[in-house]
Amino acid sequence: MVIDENILISAGAETKHYIPSETIFFEGHIPNYYQIIKGEVKLNNYNEEGKEFIQNILSDGESCGESILFIEKLYPVNAEAITECSVLRLHKSAFFNLLNQSPELYMEVNSFLSERLYYKFIMMQSLSSQNPSIRLRGLMDYLKSSQKDRTPYSFLILLTRQQMASLTGLCVETAIRTIKHMERDKIVRIENRKILY
DNA sequence: TCATTAAAGTTAT
DNA sequence: ATAACTTTAATGA
Known part of the structure; x- marks a missing residue:
């Protein structure tokens, strides 16, 4: 407070x-x-x-x-x-x-x-990149930095994809596609639509 | 490659 | 039921 x-x-x-x-x-x-x-x-x-x-x-x-x-x-x-x-x-x-x-x-x-x-x-820093994956990771890194646990997939992103897109200046569809790609690359895990980073 | 548009499925209210 | 969110696909810059 x-x-x-x-x-x-x-x-x-x-x-x-x-x-x-x-x-x-x-x-x-x-x-x-x-x-x-x-x-x-x-x-x-x-x-x-x-x-x-x-x-x-x-x-x-x-x-x-x-x-x-x-x-x-x-x-x-x-x-x-x-x-x-x-x-x-x-x-x-x-x-x-x-x-x-x-x-x-x-x-x-x-x-x-x-x-x-x-x-x-x-x-x-991350928004100056053209790459949507870097933008989204910049956001997620900041959010996770408030948490002690640094292990992968330990942080639940409490934002909607819509909000993540609006925070990074991307359109939702691109945010969704990029997050899917990050899942394939083992950067995030997705469990019933929730993003774990 | 990403944005935009459209269409449809899913979840929350 | 209705609105909000998520997803996929097609098209164009």
Whole structure:
């Protein structure tokens, strides 16, 4: 968890509920601090043709939309609920009041920002490759890096193929074909549609 | 080779 | 039942 929920609430945060596919904030809007109590949220963009690119998927205890609070810019992404969600929202000014009172909280937020930045660096490397297998492996390597067990097939990918495609800028069909190919190459194992890496 | 389109099978709600 | 996801195949850039 980035910041203790009770601290956020006493600082004036409101709890908001969202249903799947409901938007939490839009690209171009003024940022606030959001922290997910429960549920999954994706940060995304839609290109000119309407194809979705998912920037990130966040869940319980993680913050969304904090990335640009420290500069005077508008959101470069949308935040959309994937599952049913409870989210705490704290206005930017209240958020900074809170941080000014506590160096510990400042560090928590910095640490979370670093983690997000790390994800971006890792993903950027693999996404710069034309090869879909390298892109998907970059994603899976990052996901698995949060787990201790490094043995093959020990990590269950909890993303749909659709989501994996949207996170790597591929079309679903290519993602599916590539994952099938990775199965033949013993890079992943597939058990009743679940991907083990 | 990958994206796109279409069509059909499968799973979840 | 209906929508969302998965899969295969054909076609074109």
